[in-house]
Amino acid sequence: MASIQKSRPYAPVLDRLKQAGLRPTRQRIALAKLLCDAGDCHFTAEQLHAKAAAAGVRVSLATIYNTLHQFTHAGLLREIVVSPGSSYFDTNISDHHHFFFEGRGELSDIAGDDVVIASLPQPPSGTTVDRVDVVIRVKNI
Amino acid sequence: MASIQKSRPYAPVLDRLKQAGLRPTRQRIALAKLLCDAGDCHFTAEQLHAKAAAAGVRVSLATIYNTLHQFTHAGLLREIVVSPGSSYFDTNISDHHHFFFEGRGELSDIAGDDVVIASLPQPPSGTTVDRVDVVIRVKNI
DNA sequence: AAATTTGTTTAGAGAAGTTCTAAACTGTTG
DNA sequence: CAACAGTTTAGAACTTCTCTAAACAAATTT
Numbered sequence: 001m002a003s004i005q006k007s008r009p010y011a012p013v014l015d016r017l018k019q020a021g022l023r024p025t026r027q028r029i030a031l032a033k034l035l036c037d038a039g040d041c042h043f044t045a046e047q048l049h050a051k052a053a054a055a056g057v058r059v060s061l062a063t064i065y066n067t068l069h070q071f072t073h074a075g076l077l078r079e080i081v082v083s084p085g086s087s088y089f090d091t092n093i094s095d096h097h098h099f100f101f102e103g104r105g106e107l108s109d110i111a112g113d114d115v116v117i118a119s120l121p122q123p124p125s126g127t128t129v130d131r132v133d134v135v136i137r138v139k140n141i
Numbered sequence: 142m143a144s145i146q147k148s149r150p151y152a153p154v155l156d157r158l159k160q161a162g163l164r165p166t167r168q169r170i171a172l173a174k175l176l177c178d179a180g181d182c183h184f185t186a187e188q189l190h191a192k193a194a195a196a197g198v199r200v201s202l203a204t205i206y207n208t209l210h211q212f213t214h215a216g217l218l219r220e221i222v223v224s225p226g227s228s229y230f231d232t233n234i235s236d237h238h239h240f241f242f243e244g245r246g247e248l249s250d251i252a253g254d255d256v257v258i259a260s261l262p263q264p265p266s267g268t269t270v271d272r273v274d275v276v277i278r279v280k281n282i
Numbered sequence: 283a284a285a286t287t288t289g290t291t292t293a294g295a296g297a298a299g300t301t302c303t304a305a306a307c308t309g310t311t312g
Numbered sequence: 313c314a315a316c317a318g319t320t321t322a323g324a325a326c327t328t329c330t331c332t333a334a335a336c337a338a339a340t341t342t
Contacts, residue, residue, distance in 0.1 A: 023338060025290060045329080060292050065329065084220075084228040085300075086328065099264065102271060110262050118257040120277065123240065127279035130243060134275050136261065138268035164309055166319060186300080201321050206300065226329075227299060 012036075020074030030057040031067050035077070040092040042080065042107040048089075080107065082135055097134040110136065153177075161215030171198040172208050176218070181233040183221065183248040189230075221248065223276055238275040251277065 013032040017024045031048070034055060043051070049064045059067075068089055071077040078090040082100045088107055095112035115134050123129050154173040158165045172189070175196060184192070190205045200208075209230055212218040219231040223241045229248055236253040256275050264270050 023289065025337075027291070046327095062293080062330080063291055066290085079225075081222055081225050084222050087225040099268075101268065108265070114260070114262040116259040117275075118259040119255070121251055121255040123277065123279045124249070126282060127240075127242065128282055130278040130280045132275065132277050134258075134273065136264065136273050137271040138264045139271045141267055141269055164318065166308075168320070187298095202299095203301080203322080204320055207319080 016074070016076060020070065020076070022070055022074065027057070027059045027063050028067055028070075030055075031059065031064070032071070032076070035071075035091050038091060040090075040109060042088045042090050044086050044088055046086075080133070082107065098136070100135050100137050102137055102139045110134075157215070157217060161211065161217070163211055163215065168198070168200045168204050169208055169211075171196075172200065172205070173212070173217070176212075176232050179232060181231075181250060183229045183231050185227050185229055187227075221274070223248065223278075239277070241276050241278050243278055243280045251275075 013029060013036060014024050017028055017032065022028060031052060034048070034051060034057070045061065045064050045068055048068070049059070049061050052059050052064070068077065068079075072079050072089065075093060078093050080088045080090050080098065082088065082098070083105055090107070090109075092109055097110040097112070097115045099108045099110060100106075101108070117132070117134075120129075120132065154170060154177060155165050158169055158173065163169060172193065175189070175192060175198070179192075186202065186205050186209055189209070190200070190202050193200050193205070209218065209220075213220050213230065216234060219234050221229045221231050221239065223229065223239070224246055231248070231250075233250055238251040238253070238256045240249045240251060241247075242249070258273070258275075261270075261273065
């Protein structure tokens with residue numbers, strides 16, 4: 001089923017890699033395509049590794065980690081820490097928040113508009129706000 | 142310097158352990174005292190292990206982990222996940238939020254009143270809200 | 283287009299944090 | 313105080329992630 005599409009380089013993906021100062025290698029292009037095609041979703045390094053393998057893309061786990069961090073640094077992904085032991089990455093980089101299902105260890109998006117914060121404290125002097133994360137932890141009834 | 146106070150069992154600590162169905166063992170009493178005396182603070186398992194050792198309390202790391210989870214489950218502590226690789230525990234169990242200093246990997250409390258959330262989405266059907274965590278990630282200017 | 287340079291990938295080792303195991307121990311109960 | 317059930321412990325094991333150094337590939341130079 002799943003076949004590798006080496007022949008269609010996806011211009012926007014190439015541009016984004018170039019902007020980030022990253023060479024468009026076979027691995028990075030394949031992973032970027034996988035992520036683009038996936039739509040908004042949350043995944044761990046292991047999950048992306050498995051997904052890549054399933055799509056016929058041979059990439060080492062070390063490269064998965066490198067790439068996830070590079071993409072995160074370049075603003076193509078967002079890292080979310082909600083449970084001890086593993087990091088999630090989010091392909092949705094717009095302003096938004098998350099539900100976290102404690103039982104299943106899964107995340108789902110909350111549109112930015114759906115969480116209205118009326119007031120926040122000033123950041124401590126000498127610091128600036130990088131991001132405000134709201135996580136609504138839910139559990140099964 | 143720091144000496145062990147085996148002789149003063151701290152009635153409230155004993156009560157809390159009893160309420161949680163936990164036997165008041167030497168280790169649990171010592172750790173509970175350390176945490177009570179510390180006031181509001183955030184720490185990792187390793188940090189508590191070091192603090193216990195410094196206070197002359199001999200406790201294995203496995204017991205630190207067991208105890209932290211038991212105390213968290215009993216509502217005496219709160220677990221906070223903000224950075225991949227290690228969990229923090231919080232002795233402040235009142236309703237409040239956190240600043241997270243990305244450079245130093247440290248937490249500080251924000252009083253519950255200082256974050257006003259005007260609206261939140263409904264939890265997905267079949268689930269209830271366990272907790273809403275707001276983390277303001279700040280970095281040095 | 284070959285040669286050189288520089289950045290990238292890889293397997294496997296290594297590190298860090300946490301959990302597991304099974305034996306020894308301790309608090310509780312009868 | 314004996315017997316039971318829960319607890320602690322050291323160390324092994326496990327999971328997630330990072331490091332290393334050698335092989336490799338993309339870019340640059342000639």
